[in-house]
Amino acid sequence: MSHSAVAIENQSLLVGRLEREFAAESLFELAGGAAKDIPWRLWQKALYAPLHDFLSRPGKEFRGELLSQCWRLGGRKDAPPPELALAVEALHAGSLIIDDIEDESLERRGGPALHRVHGTPTALNAGNWLYFWPFRLLENVDMSTEVRVAAQHLITRVLLECHYGQALDLSVRLAELEPSEIAGVIRTITELKTGSLVGLSAGLGALVSGADERVVRAATFFGRELGTALQMLDDLSGVVTEKRRHKGVEDVIHGRPTWPWAWLALTMDDAAYARLRDKASDIEEGAADAPQPAALVEELGRLVAPQGKRRVHTLVEHAFARLAAAVSHGPSLAGLRLELERLERSYV
Numbered sequence: 001m002s003h004s005a006v007a008i009e010n011q012s013l014l015v016g017r018l019e020r021e022f023a024a025e026s027l028f029e030l031a032g033g034a035a036k037d038i039p040w041r042l043w044q045k046a047l048y049a050p051l052h053d054f055l056s057r058p059g060k061e062f063r064g065e066l067l068s069q070c071w072r073l074g075g076r077k078d079a080p081p082p083e084l085a086l087a088v089e090a091l092h093a094g095s096l097i098i099d100d101i102e103d104e105s106l107e108r109r110g111g112p113a114l115h116r117v118h119g120t121p122t123a124l125n126a127g128n129w130l131y132f133w134p135f136r137l138l139e140n141v142d143m144s145t146e147v148r149v150a151a152q153h154l155i156t157r158v159l160l161e162c163h164y165g166q167a168l169d170l171s172v173r174l175a176e177l178e179p180s181e182i183a184g185v186i187r188t189i190t191e192l193k194t195g196s197l198v199g200l201s202a203g204l205g206a207l208v209s210g211a212d213e214r215v216v217r218a219a220t221f222f223g224r225e226l227g228t229a230l231q232m233l234d235d236l237s238g239v240v241t242e243k244r245r246h247k248g249v250e251d252v253i254h255g256r257p258t259w260p261w262a263w264l265a266l267t268m269d270d271a272a273y274a275r276l277r278d279k280a281s282d283i284e285e286g287a288a289d290a291p292q293p294a295a296l297v298e299e300l301g302r303l304v305a306p307q308g309k310r311r312v313h314t315l316v317e318h319a320f321a322r323l324a325a326a327v328s329h330g331p332s333l334a335g336l337r338l339e340l341e342r343l344e345r346s347y348v
Contacts (some may be wrong), residue, residue, distance in 0.1 A: 002199055014055050014086050018047045022048045050118040051125040054093060057109035057170060063088045067205035069336040070219045084208060087134035091155070094130030095162060095197065097123055102170055105250070131159060143208055150207055154220075158200045165192025168206065173255040175281045177314060179265040179273055186262045190231045191224060198227030215305070218326035225319035226340075228263025228313050233344070234253075235259040236308040236329045240303035248297040253285035260304040263311065276300075318338055 019103070020026065022043060028036045064085030071080040100113040101120055107113060115123035125203030134155060136150070168189045177185055204221030206216045235258040251258050265273055276299070282290035320340060324333055 010057060011056070011061070012306070013082050014089055015052065017083075017086055018048070018051055019057055021133070021136070022237065045131065046122070047126060050114055050122055051129070052119065053111075054097060054114050054126070057111055057117050059093075059109055061089065061100045062230075062339075063092055063201040064202045065339055066223065066336075068197065069333075069339060070202045070211075070223075071203035071209045072331045072335075073206045073215050073219055074211035075331065076209045077158060079210065080118070080205060083137040083141050084204055085201075086135045087155070088197070088204065090130045090133050090137065091159070091200070094127045095166075097127030097130070098252060099166070101127070102166070102251070102252070107246075121256070130227070134340060135203075141208065147210075154200060154203055154207065158196045160190045161196040165189050167195070169193055170254070172257060174257045174277065175255055175284065177257060179270060180256055182265045183262040186257050186259060187228070189257075190228045190259075193232040195224035196228035196261060198230060199223035202226070215327055218323055222319050222323040225322075229315045230343070232308065232315070234257045234311065238305065240305045240308070245294065245297055246306060248300070249293045252280055252283055252293045252296055260300045260308065263298075263304050263307055267307065315343065316344065 024040075027038070027043060031236060067085045068080055071084075082141065096108055097114050100108050101115045102125055105113045106116065111117075114126065115125075118126070135152065138151060140154075141148075143151070162314060163189075164344030166187070172189070174182075194203075199220045200223070203216055206219040211219070234247075235251075237244045238251060238258070239245070239260055248258075261277075264276065268276070275295075279291050280298050283293050283296065320333070327333070
């Protein structure tokens with residue numbers, strides 16, 4: 001089955017599980033039957049409609065595919081229970097909804113950001129609901145009590161780490177960072193906010209498949225590194241890819257530190273870097289003589305394009321080599337290798 005076909009199938013499964021969650025028999029069980037008299041139209045407006053809207057939009061579904069690949073690390077030949085991938089995709093969807101609210105984003109997955117369609121309070125509640133739904137989805141997966149506790153612990157830890165990372169991402173501004181600080185700060189934000197969730201995808205697949213603890217740790221670390229590479233690609237595409245340049249413009253306007261700035265701080269002399277950063281500060285502050293944000297984004301793209309692609313590729317290769325060493329006597333990683341190549345091509 002092609003990657004696009006798998007993505008469509010997973011999306012359909014996620015929407016199907018949502019419909020099951022909002023079936024009459026499920027809603028009537030809420031609060032011991034207290035919700036049995038609520039008309040469906042109220043549930044639809046309050047929660048189902050925004051969730052269905054967002055979950056019906058196509059995404060890359062990479063986390064689900066990564067989970068399926070790491071499921072094989074336990075020696076399994078069958079497909080993983082669909083609820084595992086759906087749990088991860090639900091968490092990711094929730095984080096996107098909340099992130100768009102906090103960043104005042106306009107678009108997501110080919111449509112208006114959810115809060116712009118359904119209002120901030122409703123979108124906020126829907127996003128938070130998606131943080132808790134994975135625990136319900138896992139109830140339908142057959143696993144030992146020990147593995148279930150470990151899986152729940154892994155999800156809880158990742159949720160906390162994502163919020164630590166988001167807190168830094170929302171509060172730290174580029175103008176506040178010294179050139180010597182920026183790479184470390186961005187790396188930490190990325191590992192907590194993005195890396196931890198991708199690490200969950202890999203680690204959960206390996207854990208529930210029955211892989212030993214050493215392999216689960218290796219898969220989780222690989223996912224974290226891959227998540228960092230994903231954020232690098234996302235930031236890079238925002239300054240080098242025309243169709244995603246609006247994201248780079250948004251980052252500049254809000255003074256967000258991103259990977260292009262980290263790479264420039266590592267490679268440019270202090271004076272040249274300071275001049276570039278001053279342009280960004282003038283844009284964020286709305287100075288009368290500030291350059292156009294799009295012009296600065298294009299300049300950033302010209303400066304970082306070659307080294308950015310090289311740095312991402314190197315990180316992915318090192319992470320893959322480390323995972324391959326940990327499972328040297330295990331299943332083939334050829335499928336995972338192909339997925340990594342596809343992923344790099346899909347961004348820039």
